Amino acid sequence: MDLAHALAAGLGAGGAALVGGYLLQRTRRTETGAVVAARSDWDLAEMLVTDGVLTEATPQARRLLDCRRDERLGWRDIRAALEPSFGPLPDAPPRSPVILQALDDPQTLLRLTPEDAELRMTITTPPTGSGDLLRYRTDQRELAQLRRVVTRAPMPIWQTDADRRVVWSNAGFADLCAQAGLPDHSVPPFAILPDIGEEYHVTRSSIGSRAENSQAWFEVQSYRLPDGWLHYAQSIDAVIHAEIAQRNFLQTLTRIFAHLPIALAVFDRDRRLVLFNPALVDLTGLAADFLSARPNLLSFFDMLREKRMMPEPKDYGGWRDTLRDVIAAASTDQYIETWNLASGLTYRVTGRPHPDGGVAFLFEDITAEISLTRRFRQEIEVTQAVLDSLDDAVAVFSQLGVLSFCNAAYRDMWGGDPDGSLADTDIADASRLWQAGCDPSPIWPDLRDFVLTLRDRAGWDAELTRQDGQTLTLRAEPLVGGSTMVRFSGPVGRPGASLAESRQARA
Structure with missing residues (x-):
């Protein structure tokens, strides 16, 4: 903006100096020391207009009119050149003498003198000192520079x-x-x-x-x-296009977010809400007009607390400090919590950094997921309790041959705790353990193939003798999903097909 003011001021000052310089006349000093104006043809600004056309002009006059020596200007062009200095001129050459004063210098006069069909125009100015002449030349150079600057702007x-x-x-x-x-x-x-x-x-x-x-x-x-x-x-075409692209992108995001079941709240760098989707209204119960008013982050969480849509802090005075830690964690993509609400709902709240210093919070209703997980965990615990109550040693292998779980009788019979081990136990490891604890038997390769096969299977029994002389009955049974249950029972095993019969059924 300083350059703009400098250009404007420079143009104004330079233009005034140029017009004034056009009207200047040199001075000479007489023998007595008095300063008088020289009136040679070079210094005099005089022109002759015949039938509305410039026919003669002194060099000073042509400089003022900005025309060549052989150029013939009309009255309209002469008026356009002189009116900035002397104000409005007559629409046509006057038929009676007229004297006009310069707008900014009453001592500078324009005399219009009709002479038959001609009009003589003479400009007279007060004497000018050498200091003004030097200032004028300096201003001319500055004006030329400013003209180049403005022309190439x-x-x-x-x-x-x-x-x-x-x-x-x-x-x-x-x-x-x-x-x-x-x-x-x-x-x-x-x-x-x-x-x-x-x-x-x-x-x-x-x-x-x-x-x-x-x-x-x-x-x-x-x-x-x-x-x-x-x-x-x-x-500002680039700015307008960027704003249009941003607005279109925001509208696209809004349409996409409108169908998301996850609630979204985006806050800008000033921690004011700038974007939310309808799911936020549904999940939090906050009024749409409250959200549209762009509340700040603290007011947003205060309203959640008032609506009992967040866990009640034990110390609300320290909650504000905790909330600042939450905002800081969300800004670094390190905030995720599970909110167990008094209504029985469970929300997963995730904080993510947003471009330009903002932060976004996502609220997801995971009540069904948590209930399913709890129910599944409960079923597993019940199943484990049932298996542990059995006298038989039971081990269950997945379709890939990995030991899924076993009961207490199995751990007592074969030692160790496969469930508590970090490394997976597969059918090869388990069968080597069993084979080492029993007398030689040809069933082990068949047992490993039975667990790992993808074809239809039928359960089978085999008799084993442990090295301590105890007799066991091994029962291999296929389960749903390709899993296999291997059960070890006492001497009177559960009735079932023998290994040979099972092979014959598979064949």
């Missing part, structure tokens, strides 16, 4: 008067008008209406590009001047 710059008409603009503004399809550069393509008391105004607006059939977006910054406004336009 990558943004449109223009100035409007009190009537909102363009009185000055750079090349970027001309390109902007061409893009908007406006041949008249005196009217800006944007409707900028600052308030009366404003010194600075920002406007976002767009123009249609006829060539590309698209919209070009600009942010216009306007600064008040004594006689109007100075405007700077900057392209």
Whole structure:
């Protein structure tokens, strides 16, 4: 913004110096020391207009009009060059003498003197000292530099008067008008209406590009001047496209989250709620208008506590400190807790870091999962208790031949605790243990094949003799899902098919 002010101030000061310099006349000192104005053709700004066309002009006059020696300007061009310094001129060359004062210097005069069909125009100025001349030359160099800077500025710059008409603009503004399809550069393509008391105004607006059939977006910054406004336009197409993409992405996420059974609450870096889905209303019982008001994180958890949708803290005074630890843990992706509510529901609450310093909390109702787990655990405990109550030693192997569980009689008979071991016990390990504790028998390879086979199977019995002389009956029975139960009983085993009969049934 400092560069913008410097450009505006520099242009104004340079322009004034240039116009004043055009009107300057050199001075010379007489022998008595008095300063008088030299009136040579080089110093005099005088021009002759014949039938409304410039026919003669001194070098100073041509510098003021910014025209070549052989160029013939019309009255309209002469008026446009002189009106910024002397104010409105007549629409046509006057037929009677007229004297006009410069707007910013009453001692500088423009004399319009009709002479038959001609009009002589003479500009007289007060004497000028050498200091003013040197200052003028310095300002000329600065003005040339500022002109180059403004001409090459990558943004449109223009100035409007009190009537909102363009009185000055750079090349970027001309390109902007061409893009908007406006041949008249005196009217800006944007409707900028600052308030009366404003010194600075920002406007976002767009123009249609006829060539590309698209919209070009600009942010216009306007600064008040004594006689109007100075405007700077900057392209913000990238910003607009990013905002549209972000809004579309957010809408897509909202539609996706709307169908999720997991409640979602996203807080920004200021810890205010910026996104939630309908499941949050369903699971927590919080009012939608409360959530839409973007509460902060502490208010959100306070409302959860009031609704009894979170475990009641033992010390609520220390709960705020605990909550800060929760937020810190969630910001580092290290927060996950299970909330057992007084209503019997069970929620899993997970905290995850969100981009740009935010944090997201997910609330999942795992009541059914917890109930199923508890019921399954209870069934396992009952099954284990039933097996432990049996006198027979029982071992169950999975379809892959891994020992799933065994009962107390098995542990007493064969020693050790396979369930408490970190390493899995498979049928090969177990059969080696059994084989080592019994007299030689040909059933062990068949037993291992029976446990690992994927074909239809039929249960079978075999008689074994332990090395201590005890007689055992081994019973191998297929179970649901490809599992196998191996049972060892006393001398009077459960009636069943022999190994040979089982082989014959499988064959």
